[in-house]
Amino acid sequence: MTDAPITDAWIRRLNLLQLVVAGIIVLTPTLWMVLSSLKPSFEVTAYPPTLVFAPTLENYAQLTKTTPFLSYAINSLIVTIGSTALGLLFGIPAAFAVSWTRISWPAILTLAARMAPGTLFLLPWYVMFRQVGMIGSYTALILSHAVITLPIVIWVLLPSFDGIPRSVFEAAQVDGCSVTRILWRIALPLVASGVAVASILAFVFSWNYFLFALVLSNGDSKTLIAAAFNFIGEGSTQWGALMAAATLIALPPLILAALVQRWLVSGLTLGAVKG
């Protein structure tokens, strides 16, 4: 039996090795993007590719000089924050009502909407928004992105509301509290961490969403993601600026996700897995 601990140690080492290999595969492409964005422009397309170089911010400077990057970023922020707020405004009361009544069809309705291909709505939206002259407006973009954020808010908050003991609500009812008052005064503070996770997930997926802005935005309201094409077009010979744009676009969701990584998994599966 003396060799058992040795085998255990080896198994652990082998597992650690696999973890490191997986980590390298996951990290390397992202790292390559960031490195390329910091290379002097003549060196980005060097072949063989270089690993040692004098880092520079010239690609970032060029990006802000040759493209309206900042105004795209502001458009992205307006649409993302607007749609996240709208998702919370509609989603919080709906999640509470579904949790209270156990009548789940409103939650399933929003989820079904999330599962259909976005192009399905985009056609009629395009026809309708064009008729009322709303193509390119923030309103159209925020409304369309709220279709993404609403189910996230509802399905992340459902288990949180379900976790509150019913006796808490009953006690409040005996004291004469209305249902609406119970939601805002009692239930909502109890699920504050759930609201934080829901907000961040809604923000990330609204920020990352490509399809709707591709059609519904115009030159003035173009979001960063929809503008990615412009960077690729101009970047065919300028990988440095292209990778600088990619890095900056990826930064907000990555930072936010890192903040709530511990709670992300159960939220991401829309309640299908209890993390």
Next chain:
Amino acid sequence: MSEAAATFTEDRQRLELAALSAPAVIFTVAMIAFPVVYTVWLGLHSFSSTGKQSFVGLANYSRLLADTEFWHGLWVTIALYVLSLVLQLVFGVWLALVLFHAKRLPGIVRSLFISPFMMPPVVAGMMWLVILDPSLGAANYILQSLGLPPSEWLASPVWVIPTVALIDTWQWTPYVALIVLGGLQSLPPSVYEAAQIDGASAFKTFQRITLPLLLPTIVTATILRSVDLLRFFDIIYITTQGGPGNASNTLNIYGFRVGFEFFNIGYASALMLTLTAIVFGAVLAFNRLRGAVAW
């Protein structure tokens, strides 16, 4: 409290609860249900270049059956779907086991593994476009250093589908892994202990005990990935736009281009409704499967 007063409070409460879900329901009906009905109507019509519409019945659908580009798109969609799904499930279960045996995961490690699927797919497409460039990309340099022939990657009609599947697998394998990890962590430890006492090998334990118990979680991951993979769009649109030629023209890309590049609204509606039926068909089928493998 009198009976009448109690009924009054209950009615009031029901009304209040309905009012709480009303904004979400009204919003979804206005943004989704109504437009979908409108799409059905659009799919039954044909629109001339001057904007005049005429009722054509199911002509758009019979055109679809005769459209080789549709069948090609269906084939591309299914090939990409099966290839990506298999890769992500196999590597995802492997990664989940590795993460599970690492016991404590520091926050920084978890952040590392969620980073691919938290970044926009568009950004993933941009970064791989540069890495996989046929003449100057790092991927071909690595291949050549290993004495292997370089690949055209996204520029090759043969390799574009496996390459796109590879990019999506890089992005979403950690997601599958974290779902499966959740399933692993919820398994009762007693089953492993019993297997160990019986002297079962690690592989036998996995094959006979862990995998069957994990099946419901794996089916859940399959459903969540199926929804995204069957309507594959972002990475392809940013890297190849369906090319080279039409080699990566998935149904979603094809429908989008028919609608917004050729402005054939009626036919695009028929295409999108067909794709939607495929997505929901897959979800419902896998949902039944999940019921069958539940324990």
